[in-house]
Amino acid sequence: MKNILNYIMLLCTMYSVYASQPDWSKNIASTIYSKCTSCHHDGGIAPFSLMTYQQAISKKNAILHNVEDNHMPPYPANTSFREYAHQKNLSPQEKQSIIDWINNDVPEGDISIAPKPPEYTGNSIIKNPDFITSMSVYTSQAKSGGADEYKCFVLNGINENEQFISGIEVIPGNPEIVHHVLVYQDTSSVGDSLDALTPEPGYDGLGGVGSNTATLLGVYAPGTEPYFFPKGFGLRLQKNAKILLQVHYPAGSVDKQDQTTIRFLFNKDINVREVKISSLLDHQNIIDGPLIIPANQKKTFHQRFVSPINASIFAVLPHMHLIGKSTKIIGITPSKDTIKIIDIPEWDFHWQMAYTFKTLQKIPKGTVFYSEVQYDNTVDNPHNPSNPPKLVTLGEGTTDEMMLTFFYYTPYKAGDELISLENTGISTGIAETQLLQDYVLINNHIIQSENTEPI
Numbered sequence: 001m002k003n004i005l006n007y008i009m010l011l012c013t014m015y016s017v018y019a020s021q022p023d024w025s026k027n028i029a030s031t032i033y034s035k036c037t038s039c040h041h042d043g044g045i046a047p048f049s050l051m052t053y054q055q056a057i058s059k060k061n062a063i064l065h066n067v068e069d070n071h072m073p074p075y076p077a078n079t080s081f082r083e084y085a086h087q088k089n090l091s092p093q094e095k096q097s098i099i100d101w102i103n104n105d106v107p108e109g110d111i112s113i114a115p116k117p118p119e120y121t122g123n124s125i126i127k128n129p130d131f132i133t134s135m136s137v138y139t140s141q142a143k144s145g146g147a148d149e150y151k152c153f154v155l156n157g158i159n160e161n162e163q164f165i166s167g168i169e170v171i172p173g174n175p176e177i178v179h180h181v182l183v184y185q186d187t188s189s190v191g192d193s194l195d196a197l198t199p200e201p202g203y204d205g206l207g208g209v210g211s212n213t214a215t216l217l218g219v220y221a222p223g224t225e226p227y228f229f230p231k232g233f234g235l236r237l238q239k240n241a242k243i244l245l246q247v248h249y250p251a252g253s254v255d256k257q258d259q260t261t262i263r264f265l266f267n268k269d270i271n272v273r274e275v276k277i278s279s280l281l282d283h284q285n286i287i288d289g290p291l292i293i294p295a296n297q298k299k300t301f302h303q304r305f306v307s308p309i310n311a312s313i314f315a316v317l318p319h320m321h322l323i324g325k326s327t328k329i330i331g332i333t334p335s336k337d338t339i340k341i342i343d344i345p346e347w348d349f350h351w352q353m354a355y356t357f358k359t360l361q362k363i364p365k366g367t368v369f370y371s372e373v374q375y376d377n378t379v380d381n382p383h384n385p386s387n388p389p390k391l392v393t394l395g396e397g398t399t400d401e402m403m404l405t406f407f408y409y410t411p412y413k414a415g416d417e418l419i420s421l422e423n424t425g426i427s428t429g430i431a432e433t434q435l436l437q438d439y440v441l442i443n444n445h446i447i448q449s450e451n452t453e454p455i
């Protein structure tokens with residue numbers, strides 16, 4: 001009797017192992033199509049396609065390795081610290097299924113039930129934009145084995161009335177080489193002057209677009225959707241402002257051409273709530289600065305910023321350069337509640353993103369934001385641009401560092417915390433920096449809005 005019971009239990013175990021064994025058609029293809037192929041398709045930014053079973057299994061060892069150590073898909077935020085809208089990482093179950101599938105010899109399963117591969121046409125999602133602007137055609141100079149290129153371009157803006165942007169879409173001219181794009185507006189002529197220094201279009205810039213008055217409008221990383229604000233909200237686009245782009249072309253893209261386009265939707269409502277994108281955690285509120293990281297040292301810095309208003313936050317976007325190692329931000333409310341903002345345990349300059357909360361996050365007035373940011377200026381850091389390491393200080397160059405976090409925010413109104421950011425089409429994107437001086441403007445603005453708008 002005991003033997004029979006044992007036998008039945010063994011059968012049950014075998015059955016459940018068998019039933020849970022993932023195969024391509026039933027489980028894996030849908031994960032690869034939703035989490036990998038936005039970059040891994042022919043003409044995409046990744047070096048190979050994962051659109052078919054054959055393509056995926058030919059890379060199985062590399063996939064196993066990169067999925068196990070969370071290198072792929074690139075999504076550096078720790079989602080057990082806080083979850084975000086439009087998360088791009090694998091869920092623990094998806095990750096385990098891929099690992100089990102590869103360890104179990106990549107079964108194909110019943111291909112007739114496999115999902116249809118997605119189509120990547122490069123067509124835009126904003127079909128009827130209110131405004132379109134494009135850069136001039138640029139030919140990359142970034143040679144294989146050399147340095148990446150960070151090029152800034154000056155594009156036309158709007159000349160009539162100012163507008164509120166409700167949607168913004170970056171369409172890379174050449175998706176194989178456009179690694180990230182930052183979109184700024186600027187009413188000064190600094191961009192034009194810098195551009196005029198050389199005959200070819202554009203000028204160099206890694207940290208920003210070289211102008212103190214430029215403000216961030218949006219970010220793009222491969223695989224991200226356009227950024228839409230929820231109904232009633234918008235980002236102010238000033239009349240007569242130029243649109244400045246900073247585009248990252250990786251080493252090896254030499255001689256390839258790009259002409260990136262930006263499409264805007266405007267909010268036509270009479271009462272639009274203005275969203276700001278500003279670096280509230282900035283170099284000026286480093287409490288143990290200045291930002292100096294001597295050669296062969298690891299250093300940790302902290303920032304502190306007190307919110308002078310009740311605010312609603314849409315998203316955050318941390319920024320450092322190449323020797324940045326990690327960043328963690330929390331807010332402590334006046335009633336001593338902790339609001340987890342973001343934790344990036346392994347910073348990667350190449351995968352910078354805006355992390356959008358699932359719903360608007362209320363920040364009570366008086367909330368203190370704290371950041372802890374680590375830098376590794378030793379030879380252990382594979383991203384260190386200098387070998388042997390050199391003294392690193394604050395600046396915009398490739399070998400300088402920055403310590404900023406942009407917040408997408410608006411003054412709080414009752415009920416904001418119920419507004420979902422999941423279904424607006426808001427997505428993550430990569431972004432870089434803004435300049436120090438903006439900090440003062442931002443704080444003036446917050447204080448001003450506090451004085452003028454009853455909250």
Ligand code: HEC
Pocket residue numbers: 032035036037038039040045046047059062063064066067072073074090221222223
């Ligand atoms: C946002 C774009 C993007 C997404 C999404 C993405 N990849 Fe990648 N992947 C890249 C790029 C770019 C590279 C080459 C540079 C690098 O390794 O970082 C790459 C490299 C790889 C490599 C080779 C790494 C090596 O060791 O050389 C593997 C394997 C891989 N990806 C698998 C995946 C899998 C599996 C997924 C989904 C679970 C995925 N990727 C999602 C962009 C992406």
